Amino acid sequence: MKLTIITPDKPIFDGEVTSVTVPGSAGSFEVLENHAPIVSTLEDGKVIIRTGKSEEIISIIGGVVEVIHNNVTVLAEGIVER
Incomplete structure (x- = not known):
């Protein structure tokens, strides 16, 4: 499954993953291979x-996630630098 994380400033991550957990507005959820298509807003x-x-x-500052055909795209408003 391919994961892409981008912010308005720069790309943060682009690569193959086995799973990803994101902070959805209604609670965190995990995306695995062959997940049903979904679009969700994200919290910090x-x-x-x-x-x-x-x-x-990676700590993000809000955003949106889209999952479709084993492609997960996280459009984050920003990230918290370590």
Whole structure:
């Protein structure tokens, strides 16, 4: 499954993942391969990216997520730099 995370300033992540958890407005939810198509608003929170055995966390400032045909696109308003 392909994940793309972008902000108005720059691309943040673009690659293959096994799953991603996003901070949906109605609560966090996980997206796995072959997930049903969905569009959801996002709250401030953590995007948890899993690729095989590794995990990466990116803190975002709101946004929107779209899932369609094993492509997950997160349009974040911004990220919290570490």
